[in-house]
Amino acid sequence: MIYELIEVQSVKLSNITRCLKENVSLKKTIERLSINLKSFDKQDSLFSNYIDLINKYTNDETVFCVDSSDIVKSNSIVLEDLGTVKDGSIGKIEDGYNIFEIAALIPEHKMPLCVYSRLFSNAEKGFTSEKAEIFNGLEYLSRTFGTKSIRALDGGFDNNKFMNILLRTKNHL
Structure with a gap:
């Protein structure tokens, strides 16, 4: 295949x-x-091999771009765990999904390499909060790639809760 x-x-x-x-x-x-x-059923092994490969190219100067976004599905009514999101482009609450992604900028490659991606919904079973999902991703990043590389976050992360977790884990901003 x-x-x-x-x-x-x-x-x-x-x-x-x-x-x-x-x-x-x-x-x-x-x-x-x-x-x-x-x-x-080998997704974990496959992803682990992928991360091991990327890890060979990362160093203290690697920039990890951290981004939180959404996918709006305002015309859809029957999608699995369809939740609600605040549509950033119009500022309204709409049906959709949240996305949290982290990509590594590596000089050897001409495009960012995805190292973490999570599509989630506030309607899915076991959902706690958007912040909890983001914290899980940031903690995964530190565990997997260490804390010395650079984290680039957009304006949505400009609050004390996110900064405190990054500073507590000695991440470079």
């Missing part, structure tokens, strides 16, 4: 299936690939 992902440069199962050129119906092959993907 990895070969086909590279070959077809798509994550759509229908495109991958066509690339396989099997003598089985498209529908049957898509069903087989879906079942295999559902049974894949």
